[in-house]
Amino acid sequence: MELRQLKYFLKAKELLNFTEAASALYISQSTLSQQIKQLEDELQVPLFNRIGKRITLTEAGDLFAVYAQQSINKASDGLELLKDLNNLETGKVAIGVTYALRHVVTKALILFSSQYPKIQFEIVFGTSQELIQKLNHFQLDVILTFEEIASEAHFKYLELFTSPMALVTASETPLTNKKSISLDEVSSLPLALPSSGFSTTQFINKAFEKSNLHPNVTIEINDIPTLLELIKTGKWHTILTKTTIENEEDLHAIPISGKNMTRTAMLISLKEVYEKKAVVAFLKMLMENVTT
Amino acid sequence: MELRQLKYFLKAKELLNFTEAASALYISQSTLSQQIKQLEDELQVPLFNRIGKRITLTEAGDLFAVYAQQSINKASDGLELLKDLNNLETGKVAIGVTYALRHVVTKALILFSSQYPKIQFEIVFGTSQELIQKLNHFQLDVILTFEEIASEAHFKYLELFTSPMALVTASETPLTNKKSISLDEVSSLPLALPSSGFSTTQFINKAFEKSNLHPNVTIEINDIPTLLELIKTGKWHTILTKTTIENEEDLHAIPISGKNMTRTAMLISLKEVYEKKAVVAFLKMLMENVTT
DNA sequence: ATTTCTAAATCGGTTTTATCGATTGATTTT
DNA sequence: AAAATCAATCGATAAAACCGATTTAGAAAT
Numbered sequence: 001m002e003l004r005q006l007k008y009f010l011k012a013k014e015l016l017n018f019t020e021a022a023s024a025l026y027i028s029q030s031t032l033s034q035q036i037k038q039l040e041d042e043l044q045v046p047l048f049n050r051i052g053k054r055i056t057l058t059e060a061g062d063l064f065a066v067y068a069q070q071s072i073n074k075a076s077d078g079l080e081l082l083k084d085l086n087n088l089e090t091g092k093v094a095i096g097v098t099y100a101l102r103h104v105v106t107k108a109l110i111l112f113s114s115q116y117p118k119i120q121f122e123i124v125f126g127t128s129q130e131l132i133q134k135l136n137h138f139q140l141d142v143i144l145t146f147e148e149i150a151s152e153a154h155f156k157y158l159e160l161f162t163s164p165m166a167l168v169t170a171s172e173t174p175l176t177n178k179k180s181i182s183l184d185e186v187s188s189l190p191l192a193l194p195s196s197g198f199s200t201t202q203f204i205n206k207a208f209e210k211s212n213l214h215p216n217v218t219i220e221i222n223d224i225p226t227l228l229e230l231i232k233t234g235k236w237h238t239i240l241t242k243t244t245i246e247n248e249e250d251l252h253a254i255p256i257s258g259k260n261m262t263r264t265a266m267l268i269s270l271k272e273v274y275e276k277k278a279v280v281a282f283l284k285m286l287m288e289n290v291t292t
Numbered sequence: 293m294e295l296r297q298l299k300y301f302l303k304a305k306e307l308l309n310f311t312e313a314a315s316a317l318y319i320s321q322s323t324l325s326q327q328i329k330q331l332e333d334e335l336q337v338p339l340f341n342r343i344g345k346r347i348t349l350t351e352a353g354d355l356f357a358v359y360a361q362q363s364i365n366k367a368s369d370g371l372e373l374l375k376d377l378n379n380l381e382t383g384k385v386a387i388g389v390t391y392a393l394r395h396v397v398t399k400a401l402i403l404f405s406s407q408y409p410k411i412q413f414e415i416v417f418g419t420s421q422e423l424i425q426k427l428n429h430f431q432l433d434v435i436l437t438f439e440e441i442a443s444e445a446h447f448k449y450l451e452l453f454t455s456p457m458a459l460v461t462a463s464e465t466p467l468t469n470k471k472s473i474s475l476d477e478v479s480s481l482p483l484a485l486p487s488s489g490f491s492t493t494q495f496i497n498k499a500f501e502k503s504n505l506h507p508n509v510t511i512e513i514n515d516i517p518t519l520l521e522l523i524k525t526g527k528w529h530t531i532l533t534k535t536t537i538e539n540e541e542d543l544h545a546i547p548i549s550g551k552n553m554t555r556t557a558m559l560i561s562l563k564e565v566y567e568k569k570a571v572v573a574f575l576k577m578l579m580e581n582v583t584t
Numbered sequence: 585a586t587t588t589c590t591a592a593a594t595c596g597g598t599t600t601t602a603t604c605g606a607t608t609g610a611t612t613t614t
Numbered sequence: 615a616a617a618a619t620c621a622a623t624c625g626a627t628a629a630a631a632c633c634g635a636t637t638t639a640g641a642a643a644t
Contacts, residue, residue: 001371003294004602006367019621027603029621030621031602043374054620071364077359138341274338310593323632342592345592346641594635597635598633600629601629603627604626605626607623609621613619
């Protein structure tokens with residue numbers, strides 16, 4: 001039993017005339033006759049009565065037609081769904097983001113959703129390591145993070161933009177009017193930093209090491225909103241990429257001077273995995289939004 | 293898209309291993325690989341990610357699998373239904389009966405239904421002409437009537453039994469103790485007969501004509517139960533086959549003497565039309581019940 | 585690093601089968 | 615009685631399903 005045969009059968013049932021049905025199906029009458037016969041042989045029951053040259057449905061044919069139609073419908077429903085998927089009428093996008101790039105995603109998300117309201121999103125915040133692991137387990141379509149030290153061969157990387165590392169302070173401090181600040185100056189300030197799992201922290205610690213500086217880290221915390229809350233008190237400072245606090249009220253970012261004091265935001269996805277249309281469209285929108 | 297390909301796809305999805313899936317499907321790995329590829333080409337979307345030697349489902353594959361499964365299920369449901377049909381688990385039997393043979397059908401019907409309770413019946417009472425027309429329009433599977441004058445080539449005839457024409461009277465009349473009665477005697481009695489559309493009436497009128505007798509018909513009526521009601525009053529007599537009143541209380545049948553004063557009950561069905569299993573089984577039971 | 589192993593893709597050839605055109609046989613229409 | 619119609623059948627051809635062998639490329643083992 002094949003869908004082709006079911007289609008032939010239903011057309012023959014509809015027209016009750018093999019010659020016309022064959023013509024409507026763009027096949028020869030002999031082909032239709034043979035295919036119907038083959039189907040009947042397989043089902044072990046005639047679907048049509050052959051009374052002379054006239055044909056009529058048998059009871060079996062009548063009953064079977066319902067299921068034949070449903071089988072075809074289900075298959076074409078599946079096809080329809082895939083079309084929708086390509087037209088972004090459905091589908092799910094799973095994105096991993098490091099907290100530093102929160103605003104990049106949210107801005108694009110708001111824009112994209114208004115244009116393609118049917119696409120579902122799952123946004124996962126986490127450290128780069130966590131996200132990369134999920135990406136490898138096919139739990140994420142793409143992750144948005146700052147460049148990693150080690151690049152992996154089965155990943156596809158796409159640069160988005162660069163953002164300077166910055167000392168983040170409350171809005172009103174003696175430092176506020178500075179255009180930039182040296183790493184040396186930073187090391188003397190009371191710092192509250194993200195935990196060591198965060199790549200930003202790893203990055204800045206490496207910089208301190210290189211310069212033989214010993215920063216004054218009094219707090220380590222693994223939740224950025226809480227960290228920012230503390231910074232707003234004015235009692236601590238922190239170090240983040242400038243992008244991280246782009247839309248934050250009551251905070252001020254002073255770029256840290258020196259070479260290599262910038263980080264590059266990247267999109268990371270798996271090579272060789274089929275790219276969902278919805279993901280491609282979303283990333284396109286995200287990138288357009290970022291460069292402007 | 294063919295059911296074969298959907299089956300292949302689902303097995304590959306289940307095992308996530310083309311080699312094993314091919315083995316489970318009793319086809320070669322190369323065939324499976326090709327068929328999946330062909331399906332993907334038609335759907336215009338990959339169903340599997342080929343990441344190195346591992347394969348995983350794509351989102352499209354995951355979504356499509358649901359419909360693929362449903363399509364297959366519907367087809368196999370149809371197959372199942374046809375099996376049931378052969379096993380008399382379902383199906384409809386449409387029988388046309390002339391009223392004279394009512395008891396023959398009801399007796400068989402009660403017996404058959406207890407053995408095959410799921411079979412549906414449609415019993416149509418009517419004159420032979422009406423029933424034959426319906427048979428020709430495929431609205432009936434078989435009709436049960438007395439032999440027709442003209443036999444048609446596209447009908448299949450099966451004799452059941454013969455039954456004498458009889459004068460039907462109320463239980464208590466001066467005639468009750470007679471073993472038989474001549475047509476001549478009958479013609480002098482006040483008669484209430486079925487309408488001229490009934491074959492029994494046509495049959496008896498022809499007999500009267502042949503003998504140059506003029507029966508005393510005071511009532512013609514096209515409903516047999518009503519006719520019998522009138523006979524029970526004792527004011528009229530009627531002429532029917534003996535079988536007709538076999539199970540009737542308060543009525544008495546006196547066979548009419550003379551040659552050709554019997555009628556043959558027959559099963560009539562269409563030649564060349566597929567015989568429903570349920571119909572065949574029912575008729576078998578009916579015939580066994582009639583001969584005993 | 586190198587080798588071995590494994591699994592999917594690919595290639596060339598074979599078998600199967602879906603298809604066609606022509607014909608036949610039977611029925612209906614003219 | 616002749617012509618037209620329609621499904622079935624036949625023989626031939628083209629399509630495609632299938633296979634075994636080979637290739638390719640990760641993964642695992644050495």
